[in-house]
Amino acid sequence: MSKIKLTIDGRKVQIEQGKTILDAAKKINVKIPTLCYHEDLCVAGNCRVCVVEVAGSRALQASCAIPAQEGMEIRTNTPKVRNARKDIIAMLVSEHNTQCTTCYRSTNCELQTLSAEYNIDNNRYLSILKPNIEVDRSSWSIEKDDSKCVRCQRCVRTCSELQHVNALTVSHKGKDMKISTFHDLPLKDVVCTNCGQCVNRCPTGALTERRYFDEVWEAIGDPTKHVVMNTAPSVRVALGEMLGYPVGTRVTGKMVTAMRRLGVDSVLDTDFSADLTILEEGTELLVRLKKALVDKDDTVKLPLLTSCSPGWVKFCEHLYPDHLGHLSTCKSPQQMFGALTKTYYADKKGIDPKDIVSVAIMPCAAKKFEANRGEMKDSGFQDIDAGLTTRELGHMIRQTGLNFLELEESTYDSIMGESTGAGVIFGATGGVMEAALRTAYEIVTGREVPFADLNITAVRGMEGIREASILIEDAVPEWSFLEGVEMKVAVAHGLINAREIMDQIAAGESPYHFIEVMACPGGCIGGGGQPIPTNEEIRKARVAAIYEEDMNMTLRKSHENPEIQTIYKDFLKEPLSHVSHNLLHTTYRKRQHY
Amino acid sequence: MKSKKLQRVDFIFDCAGCEPIEVVKKALKMSREEVVSSIIESGLKGRGGAGFPTGMKWKFAKDEVADTKYVICNADEGEPGTFKDREILDVVPNKVLSGMAICAYAIGSKEGIIYLRGEYNFLLPKLNGQIDEFNNNLSKIGLDFAVSIRSGSGAYICGEETALFESMEGRRGEPRNKPPFPTKSGYNGKPTVINNVETLVYTAMIINMGVEEFKAVGTMDSRGSKVFSVSGDTPKAGIHELELGLNVADFVEEFGDGDTKAVQVGGASGHCVPRKLFKETIIGFEGIPTGGSMMIFNSTRSMFNVLNDYLEFFAEESCGQCTPCRIGTQQLIKGVEQVKRGEMQSEYLDQLIKLTETMKIASKCGLGQSVANSFSSIVTNFREEMIY
Ligand SMILES: Cc1cc2nc3c(=O)[nH]c(=O)nc-3n(C[C@H](O)[C@H](O)[C@H](O)COP(=O)(O)O)c2cc1C
Ligand code: SF4
Numbered sequence: 001m002s003k004i005k006l007t008i009d010g011r012k013v014q015i016e017q018g019k020t021i022l023d024a025a026k027k028i029n030v031k032i033p034t035l036c037y038h039e040d041l042c043v044a045g046n047c048r049v050c051v052v053e054v055a056g057s058r059a060l061q062a063s064c065a066i067p068a069q070e071g072m073e074i075r076t077n078t079p080k081v082r083n084a085r086k087d088i089i090a091m092l093v094s095e096h097n098t099q100c101t102t103c104y105r106s107t108n109c110e111l112q113t114l115s116a117e118y119n120i121d122n123n124r125y126l127s128i129l130k131p132n133i134e135v136d137r138s139s140w141s142i143e144k145d146d147s148k149c150v151r152c153q154r155c156v157r158t159c160s161e162l163q164h165v166n167a168l169t170v171s172h173k174g175k176d177m178k179i180s181t182f183h184d185l186p187l188k189d190v191v192c193t194n195c196g197q198c199v200n201r202c203p204t205g206a207l208t209e210r211r212y213f214d215e216v217w218e219a220i221g222d223p224t225k226h227v228v229m230n231t232a233p234s235v236r237v238a239l240g241e242m243l244g245y246p247v248g249t250r251v252t253g254k255m256v257t258a259m260r261r262l263g264v265d266s267v268l269d270t271d272f273s274a275d276l277t278i279l280e281e282g283t284e285l286l287v288r289l290k291k292a293l294v295d296k297d298d299t300v301k302l303p304l305l306t307s308c309s310p311g312w313v314k315f316c317e318h319l320y321p322d323h324l325g326h327l328s329t330c331k332s333p334q335q336m337f338g339a340l341t342k343t344y345y346a347d348k349k350g351i352d353p354k355d356i357v358s359v360a361i362m363p364c365a366a367k368k369f370e371a372n373r374g375e376m377k378d379s380g381f382q383d384i385d386a387g388l389t390t391r392e393l394g395h396m397i398r399q400t401g402l403n404f405l406e407l408e409e410s411t412y413d414s415i416m417g418e419s420t421g422a423g424v425i426f427g428a429t430g431g432v433m434e435a436a437l438r439t440a441y442e443i444v445t446g447r448e449v450p451f452a453d454l455n456i457t458a459v460r461g462m463e464g465i466r467e468a469s470i471l472i473e474d475a476v477p478e479w480s481f482l483e484g485v486e487m488k489v490a491v492a493h494g495l496i497n498a499r500e501i502m503d504q505i506a507a508g509e510s511p512y513h514f515i516e517v518m519a520c521p522g523g524c525i526g527g528g529g530q531p532i533p534t535n536e537e538i539r540k541a542r543v544a545a546i547y548e549e550d551m552n553m554t555l556r557k558s559h560e561n562p563e564i565q566t567i568y569k570d571f572l573k574e575p576l577s578h579v580s581h582n583l584l585h586t587t588y589r590k591r592q593h594y
Numbered sequence: 595m596k597s598k599k600l601q602r603v604d605f606i607f608d609c610a611g612c613e614p615i616e617v618v619k620k621a622l623k624m625s626r627e628e629v630v631s632s633i634i635e636s637g638l639k640g641r642g643g644a645g646f647p648t649g650m651k652w653k654f655a656k657d658e659v660a661d662t663k664y665v666i667c668n669a670d671e672g673e674p675g676t677f678k679d680r681e682i683l684d685v686v687p688n689k690v691l692s693g694m695a696i697c698a699y700a701i702g703s704k705e706g707i708i709y710l711r712g713e714y715n716f717l718l719p720k721l722n723g724q725i726d727e728f729n730n731n732l733s734k735i736g737l738d739f740a741v742s743i744r745s746g747s748g749a750y751i752c753g754e755e756t757a758l759f760e761s762m763e764g765r766r767g768e769p770r771n772k773p774p775f776p777t778k779s780g781y782n783g784k785p786t787v788i789n790n791v792e793t794l795v796y797t798a799m800i801i802n803m804g805v806e807e808f809k810a811v812g813t814m815d816s817r818g819s820k821v822f823s824v825s826g827d828t829p830k831a832g833i834h835e836l837e838l839g840l841n842v843a844d845f846v847e848e849f850g851d852g853d854t855k856a857v858q859v860g861g862a863s864g865h866c867v868p869r870k871l872f873k874e875t876i877i878g879f880e881g882i883p884t885g886g887s888m889m890i891f892n893s894t895r896s897m898f899n900v901l902n903d904y905l906e907f908f909a910e911e912s913c914g915q916c917t918p919c920r921i922g923t924q925q926l927i928k929g930v931e932q933v934k935r936g937e938m939q940s941e942y943l944d945q946l947i948k949l950t951e952t953m954k955i956a957s958k959c960g961l962g963q964s965v966a967n968s969f970s971s972i973v974t975n976f977r978e979e980m981i982y
Contacts, residue, residue: 045771046915048956059955059963065771080955087952091921124945126932128924151920170766170915173749175924177914 006072021063021074022050032076033085033114035092036152037064038201039535040521042161047152048088049114052076060084086118094125096204097133097147103205108532110203111150128175138186140369141194141210149179149206155198162521163495165315167192179206182594191318191594193495195311195519196365196389196528209365209529212386213396219357219385220263227357228345229259230268230337230416234363234427234524235390237545241531241538242394243404248541250549253409258397259361260410269412270360271419273333273340274426274435275558276567277308280584281330281432282440282558283575285514286479294481301325303490303505303512306432308332311366311519311528313588315495320502321590329585333426334360334367335376338383339583340416344571348415353381360387363427363527366519378583389529418563421454421549421556428546429493429523430459430466433516437470437489438557444472444479454556460547462522462540464497465490467512488512494521597876598839600848603811603819605799606792606835607685614692615731617802621696622737629700629801630656636800636808637817642668642753642790643863643885644960648797651787654777655701658785663703665694665739666781666788669710670746670753673861674907675887678821679791680714681833686795687721691728691741693794696801697787698739706741707781709758712748750911754959755780755788757913768913769959792821792886813839816878826858826890827851839880843872845888853892856975861887862904863964866897868975897976898934902927904968912961919962922953926969930980940981943973 003014008025015024020043025032036047045065052063055073060081063074075081093115100106133147156179159168167190171180181190199207219225240251259267285304291297307313307328316324331339337360342353360367364387370376371384388396397404411417422438425431434456441449449456449470458468467490472482490512492501498517504510520527522539525546555561572579621629634649655663667690671679683690694706708725710717721743729740744762746752752761756770759781780786789797796818800808812818816838825831828849836845846854857867859875859882867875867882875881891900909923929946932938950966957963973980 043771044915045958046917048917048958051956062771062958067773084952084956087949088917088956091917091925094925095921125925125949126928126938128921128928151914151917153915170768173751173910173914174912175909175914175920177912177920 004068004070006068006070006074008074009076015068019068021052021061021066021068021072024068025063025074025076030076032063033117034064035110035114035150035203036154038154040162040201041154041157044153044157047092047150049085051081051084051088053078053081086120089114089118090120090124092150093120094128096150097129097145103148104208104211105205109205136187137210138188139192139194139210140188140372141365142187142192142196142199143208143210144187145206145208146178148204150204151177151179152203153179154201154203155179155207158197158201161496163193163195163197163519164499165191165193165495168198191592193311193314193318193519194366194369195495197520198528199365200528200530200532200534209389209391210368211392212368212388213392216357216359216386216388216396224355225357226265226351226355227263227359228266228268228341229264229359229361230270230273230334231255231259231361232270232334232363232427232524233274233424233546234527234530234542235361235393237427237525237542237549238363238390238530239394242391243397245405247538248545250545252549253411254404254407256412257407257410258402258404259393261402262396262400266413268337268417269419269423270333270337271423271426272416272561272563273337274423275420275561275564276336276584277330277333277432278422278435278439278558279564279568279575280580281306281328282436282443284328284330285436285440286444287576289513290481293485303510303515304328306516308426308432309366309518309520310364310370312495312498312517314366314369314591315498315519316502317588317591318593319499320506323502323505324588324590326505327588329587331376331584331586332367332370334362334387335370335383335586336584337416338371338376339379340567342379342381342383343583344567345416353379357385358383360384361390361393362387363390363524363530364520365389365528375586391529391531394531415563418561419553420558420561421551421553422558423561424549424553425546427524428460428543429518430461430491430516431523431546433459433489433491433514435558436514439559441470441472442557442559444475444482446476447474453551459489459491462536464494465492465500467491487514490515492516493518493523495519597841597844598813598837600840600844601837603835603837605819606682606689606795606821609686612689612799612802614688614798615728615735617798618692618695618699618732618737619735621699621801622735626656626700626702629696632800632805633797636805638793638796638800638808639816639879640790641792641796641820641885643673643860643883645879645883648789648793651777651789652697652700654775655785655787658778660785662705662782662784663701664781664784664786665697665701665703665706666758666786667694667706667708667791667794668753668755668758668788669708669714669791670758671711671714671791672750672753673863673885673887674904675825675858675861675889676823676885678823678833678886680717682791682795682821683710683714683717683721687724688728689795689798690791691725693789693796693798694741695732695737695739696797697789697794699737701785701787703787704738704740706739707762708741708743709752709762710743710745712746715745718743718745749913751913751961754961757959758788759786766913768915771958790885811837813878813880815880820884821886822884822888823886824849824888824890827854827892827895828890838878840877841873842867842875842877845877846872846890849888850890851892854890855893855895856891856897858887858889858891858900858968860884860967861889862907862968863961865967866900866971866975897972897979898930901930901968901972901980905930908961908965916958916962918953918957919965922949922957922962923965925949926965933981943977943980947973
């Protein structure tokens, strides 16, 4: 590709054709402030914070939006530029609800950072904050506070470009322009999947996850309650970012210690129920294949779609209600965990399930909604009492004043604290598929998957949709009907890719047997509840940490998890048993498409 | 600078010696290069407000290699005080269409679209018939080009060319980042020439009458004539085609009511010329350009109210995407109101003028960039009226 030469603040820089002034500046470590810009999204160029001077042009140019051109002379730090930026930031502040002290995003807010950097004096402009803005708290997962919105449209771009959901759109114009929903309906009544990707990209406190940590603190403080927390695989590779560690650090041991120090009675691992999911879902797949191939039952829905990502599940319910039969009936690991906590765990521990408060720590905003789905009460109680995000856990740890960096490491409690590498990799896109193949292949052939170190690299990576196939040879007698079958699988992450998968299914053209779909780009490590910021580079570092964690585990196949073996022996009997059916499986329903 | 005497011209509405389809035929006898260079040589600048040299625009589009190119006629006419495009489309639509066809021939386009302001839909029945007939005639003379109409989406900002494309593509009318410019990537991402209604008529007239005759009218910087929409305190409200380069004093002499205090040249996004500057202000690209809107105010008018109306128009009609424009317009309204009520010191007006400077250099499109024009010309020249 041809290179372009330009100068920025008198320094020469070369960059590929098509790159922007901002890219060129980054290349030589010149920091230009931005607000509407986000690495994951298409360029908007609407906040105007990144303006620079381009020789020969009277107007300033938005560096994020203007392509670098041969011979350009750029100035990023002249009085003209600084004044304009300061004015622009001051304007944004004048439109903003500046009650920073009570804002959840305080100290992690891009507008706050900018106004601090540019020393915005208070009285430059009159406040034009609209009076009586009501916060939309209708959703179980997401809160929307327009008084803190800077109209950067990152959320809108996220919802359309990355997720193809379009629950959030721009409405009105001029002074009334705002981010809205279909007919301005509350979030709970629109197509929102609760994935929380908008929350993760919101530069301010306009979009946040609905917080439940106060209720959790209450429960912890209540001596009559037994508080159980389970942590999703991807939390351990991201939490550290909030507590002083570099991106991509695994903090499993410290996290467990910290949670115990919060006063939680039992710290358990969602990886356990991830392993359980593999046995249930893997068996469900094999049963469906048997029905299709042996019984020639043409009502069987294939491909089977994973169901552990509740944003993805709700996406299907809204947009592909005629194809819900393809979704695995397995609950997500969180909900399996909840149902078992108040039955199996309660029984083993001799605790009255009504006294158990079961809290899930998730990388996810959608899991809050999922926990509150009416049907998630199979234990006879609300299976999960509260779903918190990685960020909320980070806040709780900060609130205790613990010095996270100095904490000793410890291991999960028992029971339901044992896990395998297969459970861990659930946290990355492709992980469920890899874990499922490690187990299913072995069940069917009696041998390990034929990949070095069990690493099925074909399903790993960041491509939006990846596919792989695996030939079944020398199947054990019970599964001999699969002999010679080439299992075709696919992995998709980000709902825009999910749409492609679903359109294929809707058209009857899907060539696959089994498909893993995660609502969020990168899978759970890029979830809507993960530390802010999240971007491609950060997602990659978290994924690398996930696979590192997997490699460090002695057990790396779900069916080898001893606690899984015990629970089947003592309680569930076998995958898809009657008990499993009651506690671990669920149903779906059609929802409105707007 | 010397100004021209006021001179009435009739290029646009006069149809003697100008059968539009014959003009297209005449263009077809020229090479594409010749057509483009004639327009370049004529010095014609866009009549939609921005004043970009039309011939250069056509040349850029012609030089692009693409399977599809578009010619778009901007008939969104939203600038307060202008109504000349409506009249042109009503009275001489065939001249507009021939301008589009000539452009199509020159740049190699097969599809033309008129983006018609929603409020002008009453023109549709008649226009549709004329377009059908014109399209037929074009195919008879062997030009593979057809025009259709797209009804506008009802916002001032949709007249801004890239917002117009967004609107045509079915999205919200928000201006795009430039570059890429429309001649490279316009409607549907294809090379597009977008011209104002009036500009297109002049291109046809230039082909018809020849470059020299056109160039003889107007000045070095402002070739030719212009259709003015005259309104306000005037006994001669209406549409008048005048040679470019006259000064405001002569204009007021002809159109004023004897008590003219100020003339707003170029609509809400233009400049306000106070009486004391009438003589020295030339109407044209060397002085104050205008898309045609000329609003005349006499001494009974409050310039505070005039300004406030403009600001409210902008605060309403801004697309709202970019910070300086969305917030700046609201700050200006609130600021002048508070100064007027004595709640802010009069010096705050200077702060607000600085704010319009930021809007001018940092807004994304012409709307936000041009708020400074009326704001600082009115506040500077009628400061007293702003305060007391
Ligand atoms: C806010 C805004 C509104 C505009 N509205 C119109 C319009 O109604 N009609 C028009 O011809 N040009 C309008 N323009 C100018 C167009 O963007 C564009 O420059 C013009 O159509 C080009 O044609 P011309 O070169 O023939 O003038 C507007 C520009 C802005 C910034
Ligand atoms: S200047 Fe105004 S109208 Fe133009 S893009 Fe910005 S907000 Fe929209």
